Amino acid sequence: MRSIGPSGAKSSGASPPWKRRPARPPEGARGRRTSRLGIEGRKILVGVTGGVAAYKALEIVRLLSASGARCQAVLTRSATELIRPESFEALTGRKAVWDLWASDTMFRPPVAFGPESKPIHIDMAQSADLFLVAPATANVLAKMAAGIADDLLTTAYLAATCPVVVAPAMNVYMWNHPATKRSVARLVEDGVRVIEPDEGDLACGYRGKGRLAAPERIALVVHEMLAAKGPLSGRSVLVTAGRTEEALDPVRVLTNRSSGRMGTEIARAFAARGADVLLVAGVLSVDPPDGVRVIEATTARAMSEAVLREGPARDVVVMAAAVGDWRPKAVSDTKLKRAGELRLDLEPTEDIVRALGEKRGKIRVLAGFALETEEAEARGLEKMERKNLDLIVVNRPEVPGGGIGRGSTEAVLLGRDGYREAIGLSSKDAIAARIVDRIARML
Ligand SMILES: Cc1cc2nc3c(=O)[nH]c(=O)nc-3n(C[C@H](O)[C@H](O)[C@H](O)COP(=O)(O)O)c2cc1C
Structure with a gap:
């Protein structure tokens, strides 16, 4: 299914991508306009992992973009097996990234080299107002909880100082496994907001808890979290x-x-x-x-x-x-x-x-x-x-x-x-x- 990899990556220009305005308005902005509260112009790093619900991340990105957010998609390699990065690019107007070592996205172009130059995982994570991982696989939850940083998404997570929110999605047995429960509990302890999965029919044919929360619910949580962190919060x-x-x-x-x-x-x-x-x-x-x-x-x-x-x-x-x-x-x-x-x-x-x-x-x-x-x-x-x-x-x-x-x-x-x-x-x-x-x- 996969048709694009690091070797097929197109030139991205300067990083992090949201420092550049998209050449045309994001696709999502042309759709139904949702509330812009707390979100307009805010930079959201959207992590997408290798769960079957990866395609739903497109709707989340569309909703956030339609509210005026500047979204940057960062995928895991498994996610690229399930969904094409170009789909995110079409919605965000920014190159979707997934390879820590891709030479074209690793650093800003040479012109920007100097004391300010940072690798993309640092630059991207540090410029984000919020880091959302949706869907979050059991694997990525475990890596985040343990501090393992072996790809672009998990390395960016460790480099991020903004609020982080994860929306897990997986098979009910994977969700109920003590290892996943430990990961989730540790992430909550670390200050990560967890949007619990819904119960219902799962793509794997089982029934139970594990379905990705509705994209509208995830977008609403993002709205609330960004508004709560606004410069006039408390006023x-x-x-x-x-x-x-x-x-x-x-x-x-x-x-x-x-x-x-x-x-x-x-x-x-x-x-x-x-x-x-x-x-x-x-x-x-x-x-x-x-x-x-x-x-x-x-x-x-x-x-x-x-x-x-x-x-x-x-x-x-x-x-x-x-x-x-x-x-x-x-x-x-x-x-x-x-x-x-x-x-x-x-x-x-x-x-x-x-x-x-x-x-x-x-x-x-x-x-x-x-x-x-x-x-x-x-x-x-x-x-x-x-x-x-x-x-x-x-x-x-x-x-x-x-x-x-x-x-x-x-x-x-x-x-x-x-x-x-x-x-x-x-x-x-x-x-x-x-x-x-x-x-x-x-x-
Ligand atoms: C078709 C397919 C669907 C999958 N769906 C899920 C899922 O919904 N949730 C999950 O945690 N893992 C799922 N997996 C397993 C993950 O893809 C696997 O654990 C992978 O290593 C995760 O990589 P990542 O966490 O780096 O994206 C699925 C695997 C396949 C082949």
Whole structure:
């Protein structure tokens, strides 16, 4: 079955492979998009060993790549008997490696030689944010547990200082063997996370425990582990997003054109960096990010209550929701009939940002938005002062090619410390990332 070996290896260029951008987007990225929390741009070394479930590693790599991770496959020689390395290359856009001694991948090319030059097993292991071995054979578990490093995968394991997770898969008797149990117990002692196999029908014809955990479950564990190791892990954040609606009668509401995209992207960016995020959501035209706790608050009053209750205990509060400034003084119990002119008596809603700015509590960074049509920056600075904010994001409802309710916009970040950063027309997720990175530096 095998058709490629060390002699057939193609030139790989510089190592480790994820230091180079793939020439084209990874195949998996074109598939269904999964949550990007904690995983976007993170480097995952995916070890694949010689178990019959090796083909399922392709789906794991596809899921991780689709979430924005940079995957590098490292196979054992037995794995290359069961699955072609090229399949991983197609999904990751990076050369899959398996030979410790392959001259083209062993070191970076001569141009990189110098004090920085390291053999691939060190470079690859040391640059990884996480090392996943799936499927992990009984043999590889035993070698890892004993510290045997006789191939690229096991040598990289010893050289890795990042979190390691293994997903064993094997025949039920192999799984139940005392030797395998010893290996697993030793790996757990060594700090390796073990994703236990599932029970069920096994490829070898037996039934019992030993089937590789579902690729989705493995990808989820990787997401969780990476998020937990993010630069903002341990920080708690509240983000408001979306628009509020104030009822006029049982069917009509007073509202605005905010989609909630900016706030949800900010929540997503915080979660991606490992923060514990609470999203106080008004009406959203987009899905809230996975892995973020959501409290619905679709009126100004409900949002005010939620924010003043939950906000003061957080490290960071970002008020990105478009809260209506007025609500009808009276709400009709019955549908208003069309009968000539209608005058609405409006009253101001709660000024949530101001109330929180006065209360503050434990909040280290309180950030808000100023959507202004003229003298935007001056008004933003004035609002930051008046409402006791630390950072304000000034933007305009309409900009050429973007604005409120659209996927992109322009923004200027202004800090109380005099910080100023102008961001030209960009997608809202890119702007969210810049806002979150700025806040992270303020903590
Ligand atoms: C068709 C086939 C399927 C195999 N499936 C498994 C398996 O699922 N789990 C396992 O631990 N070993 C399995 N083995 C045995 C391993 O391939 C064998 O122990 C090998 O030495 C493992 O090498 P590696 O751990 O370096 O990948 C299988 C062997 C064959 C021939």
